[in-house]
Amino acid sequence: MLDPDAQPPLAGITVLEVGAFMAAPFATMQLADLGATVLKIEAPGAGDPVRATGPFVEGHSSPFARLNRNKRSVVLDLKSDAGREALLRLAASADVLVENLRPGAMRKLGLDHESVRSAAPHLVYASASGWGQDGPLAPLPGLDIMAQARGGLMSITGTPDGEPTKVGVPICDLVCALYVALAVTAALRERDRTGLGQYIDVSLLEAGVSFAVWEAGRYFATGEVGRPLGSAHQSSAPYQAVRTADGHVTLGAVTPKTWAGLCGVLGLTSLQDDPRYADAFTRHAHREALVAEIEDVTRGWTSAELVRALDGAGVPCAPIADYADVFTDEHLNRRGYFWDAEHPVLGPVRQLGSPMRFSRTPAVQGAAGPLLGEGTADALRAVGYSENEITELTARGSVAPPDARDREDPA
Structure with missing residues (x-):
């Protein structure tokens, strides 16, 4: 039975996201759905590139409004000393940092795990990347389709003798994100015992390979290599x-x-x-x-x-x-799967629900993806910045307030 006075499972946990596109944002969306306060760190100007990804409604990205729900946008120039200092101060009072920049990028900024740990030994720091933080592929760019290709998924997807086919959704991005969210919650539980944070390394490649349960069972037993079977099962029929x-x-x-x-x-x-x-x-x-x-x-x-x-x-x-059938499905609607998140410009934004259903503490149904920079000042105040310091940092371009264009009345 739902408890109206109970807090969400991750209430009181603060998460910093230094991410773009899919893996880190989808991971932190899961944490936000569970009640964590997620501060989405974005670059001045354009912010997360998904903001420029259509379709657009009233000039706002429809995918962004869904992928980044229940978050607050904090604009910091991490290439500036002041912006990096602000992130370190935020990290010192946060619980988790999730990033999905290319391996080495956070180190160049002086914001890798080793650098941040001295200021925040309690911090759980998670990195999502195409190929992992080490190994011969680590420096290479790695997108979902490349992980599906190298990870074997494209070799078993589609029809026999058909063209190479990827899974219809960015499955390696998404499952990498889910593993990040799972690892973060596990590391937080371990921190309850030791008081110490730790580093988490999750790759799209290994996330994709982890799906090969039937293929591994066959190959390691018989040496047989899986092939595309259309919609058929790997070992059972019909x-x-x-x-x-x-x-x-x-x-x-x-x-x-x-x-x-x-x-x-x-x-x-x-x-x-x-x-x-x-x-x-x-x-x-x-x-x-x-x-x-x-x-x-x-x-x-x-x-x-x-x-x-x-x-x-x-x-x-x-x-x-x-x-079209799915998004109007009677069963999903009867179970209240879809819900509307408020957006200051777009109004109600229909959301895909969380698959996680808790008997007492349901997933959070808050706001749609935030306006660029709308949480910057509040986040800085919370870690001790004065109004004068915030004004000075804004004037120098190290941080940015909400974009005035986001607040314009579309009418």
Whole structure:
């Protein structure tokens, strides 16, 4: 039962984000959703490059307003001595710093873990990068598609003999971010025992390789290398999309009960006595012949008819939804997954909900992505800067207040 007086799980934790695009911002969004105060450190002028990524509404980036919800924007020029000093003072009173600059960039600024640790030995410092902080690839730029390529994901995605295909979302960026958030929460728990922070190194490459559970099981056992299988499972069948009269339906009948249910629905009970289809692994070895027999029947059904019949028989299945279907889905709406975050210019901004549901302390539903620099003065005041010092730093360009353009009435 939700407790209206309970604080979010990470209430009282302050996180500094020195990030851009995806990995660090998505990681800190998770922490902000859990109640951490996230100060998003941005460069003067343009800020996070995602602010310049469309589509735009009233001149504001729609992706930015979602990816950076529940955060405060603090504009510091980290190339200036005063800007670096401000970050060190913020770090001394913060709990976590998350960055995803190229390895070596924070060291050049004098803001790497070793430099910051002397001012903040309690700080949990996490770096997300393409290839990790050491090793021969470390100096190279690494984007999500490169991590999917080097990490093997593109070798098993798509259809046999098809063009190289990446996963449809930036999966290495996103899972790297989730590992960062998990590692940060674990390091905070360890700090409760020791009082000490530590350094966390998470790469897109290793995050992507960590998905290869089935592929590793096969390769290290038999030496067999995984290949693209379209929508099919790596070792069990039937577990894939099958054709219908008006599209496709995904189904998974890999247990004895669901296999019998599928055969019953489709009128293919004779398949249960076929030794080629004795179990899910054997069926996979004869998958092409099996799926051809299944599709001879399912091509005569509409997707809706097939889903209805399989649901009735307890066979796992689902239609293939596009995102117009997903973003208006009755089940998700009934569960209150989508919610609206307020933005000072755009008004309500529809958000993707947090998948983490807590019985007492729900995820935070606060504001949409912040205006550039809107939290700068408050953050500096909180670590002891006077009004005169803030004014002087602003005049020198070391920090920046909110961009006046962000506050203009769009009307």
